[in-house]
Amino acid sequence: MCNIKVTIAYDGTNYHGFQEQRGTRFTTVQGVLEERLFRLAKVPVQVVGAGRTDAGVHARGQVISFAATDWPVPVERTVYALNSLLPRDIVALKAEEVPASFHARFSATAKTYRYTVYNGKWHSPFHRLYSYHVPKQLDLNAMREAARYLEGRHDFSAFRALGTPVKTTVRTLYQARVASEGDLLYIMLRAEGFLYHMARMISGTLLRVGLGKLPVCEVAGILASRDSLKGGPTIPARGLCLEKVEYGGENH
Amino acid sequence: MCNIKVTIAYDGTNYHGFQEQRGTRFTTVQGVLEERLFRLAKVPVQVVGAGRTDAGVHARGQVISFAATDWPVPVERTVYALNSLLPRDIVALKAEEVPASFHARFSATAKTYRYTVYNGKWHSPFHRLYSYHVPKQLDLNAMREAARYLEGRHDFSAFRALGTPVKTTVRTLYQARVASEGDLLYIMLRAEGFLYHMARMISGTLLRVGLGKLPVCEVAGILASRDSLKGGPTIPARGLCLEKVEYGGENH
Incomplete structure (x- = not known):
């Protein structure tokens, strides 16, 4: 099991905010990230974001974290792998492996x-x-x-x-x-x-x-x-x- | 008859260039300008642009000119009138009345x-x-x-x-x-x-x-x-x- 932290930037114009909303069909940043991470991991991945930015709000330094058993990509290749799958209005900037206790939102100071x-x-x-x-x-x-x-x-x-x-x-x-x-x-x-x-x-x-x-x-x-x-x-x-x-x- | 010069800025992302192309249904900056000017003048207005920017090219200081008989808007209100009609990716910055000999493209030095x-x-x-x-x-x-x-x-x-x-x-x-x-x-x-x-x-x-x-x-x-x-x-x-x-x- 490994816990991965990724710093991302996005143009929020075309998203209904960061956080996935159950029971709606709006496109969210979290939804797009989870869908792309699923393609890499082959298993569902739940993404946590440090800030639950509203619809239309942008990010130059949002941080997400997710836990994955058997994450198939070496951490130093994760940014490349993600950017090859992400739409051009979301960009991964940096990926790091972090302790299991790290949580993008709750650990933020x-x-x-x-x-x-x-x-x-x-x-x-x-x-x-x-x-x-x-x-x-x-x-x-x-x-x-x-x-x-x-x-x-x-x-x-x-x-x-x-x-x-x-x-x-x-x-x-x-x-x-x-x-x-x-x-x-x-x-x-x-x-x-x-x-x-x-x-x-x-x-x-x-x-x-x-x-x-x-x-x-x-x-x-x-x-x-x-x-x-x-x-x-x-x-x-x-x-x-x-x-x-x-x-x-x-x-x- | 008066000849009007307008300085404009536009985000070219969603336009098929500046110049109207006959026989196509692409949206051009010129096409949008002529359509909006027609609404103001109530007669067809032909717009000349200094630079025939390609599809996707932007402008922060494009200059257009057009001649109009009975231009109904005082020149100092033309920018306001135009911006109230233009889509948000085209903005009029300055309007001036110029001599009849002025041509946005041919007069440019x-x-x-x-x-x-x-x-x-x-x-x-x-x-x-x-x-x-x-x-x-x-x-x-x-x-x-x-x-x-x-x-x-x-x-x-x-x-x-x-x-x-x-x-x-x-x-x-x-x-x-x-x-x-x-x-x-x-x-x-x-x-x-x-x-x-x-x-x-x-x-x-x-x-x-x-x-x-x-x-x-x-x-x-x-x-x-x-x-x-x-x-x-x-x-x-x-x-x-x-x-x-x-x-x-x-x-x-």
Whole structure:
């Protein structure tokens, strides 16, 4: 029995999210991966993903893991074997054998998401699938100030859509940064974990601040309210990308 | 009667090139533009494009012109009116009224094309539609040296596919530059005009040099041979983008 960790990137445009949904016929990233791994392993393989990205959300550094008895491909050939079978919008970047205790989701200690805003007057046809278009001028300094209020260990209920029940809505947001490069604006969020829609709702709140629709001083109050009607809005999935997943001390 | 110049950008992935082809049912950029302009003008409008980009070739600064009697939209509203009708992979950036003598193709004095190569080990799902994947290491210095041999006024027959007959195959290539940024490599070509497939065949030749398959010293000989079997290969359309069209002294 061996346990394999694979880092992947995908364009989420044509997928109904990462996670396979029983009883539906939507194409998911997990579904495509399991189908291709089945072709290699000749037995069913169950894939776990570190982040359950929504429909349309992208990934540059998603991590998956799966256990396989008699995995027929040497681990150093696994990336080649997978890429020869995967559609071109999903790419395997790295494969490693990991201890049996490793679980892509439960072992993760931090995740980084990046939200991309296209801030030019007209949306770029080249960024239209990978960003959210905001033609109005944004106050970056105000957005940066607001982001600092959100960093730290907080109950993020105000930035959570109802979804799968969770034990706790407290999370540590290690970093919330706003950067710009030409017409592109990036919101980088690094946290120990994210609640459902949390990255998009935080990004939506920061955009309201940037547009002058929400004073910076009200952000702490929204966080404290723990009221999801006050946080947000949940801005479009296509702007979001799972950049990186970290695994504590063992540095997997 | 007024003559209007519009600068546009498009993702060429889903188009069978810029130019409308009689007797086919392929979707072209020109076809879509004429159909949308017809909706605005209520009379047929014939569009001329500066560059007849091939199927799959993109544009960030294509220029079109069209003449219209009773153009119903004030020129400063034309961009808004067009973008409200265009599909999201074609965007109007700027509209100007120009003298009746202006012709998007014949008045152009220089065009700049950029060819993008993705030089990472695995192709990026985000660049797959906008670049050509070359996983092997490239010798940039050799490519730059080869590019210098091509600059200037030459008969570019060796870098021309058979297409529409032309009066002369002599063109001035003002600049041929090779730049890199992370995993992306760009070949920038600025010329008074381009022969059919010239930008892709020059890029293909420079890549052969970069891969060590063609010695730099042979490039001048290929140019001198005027033999299109020696230039090239014609590398994929998706890597090519029409960046800019210039219009001489009047600075349109």
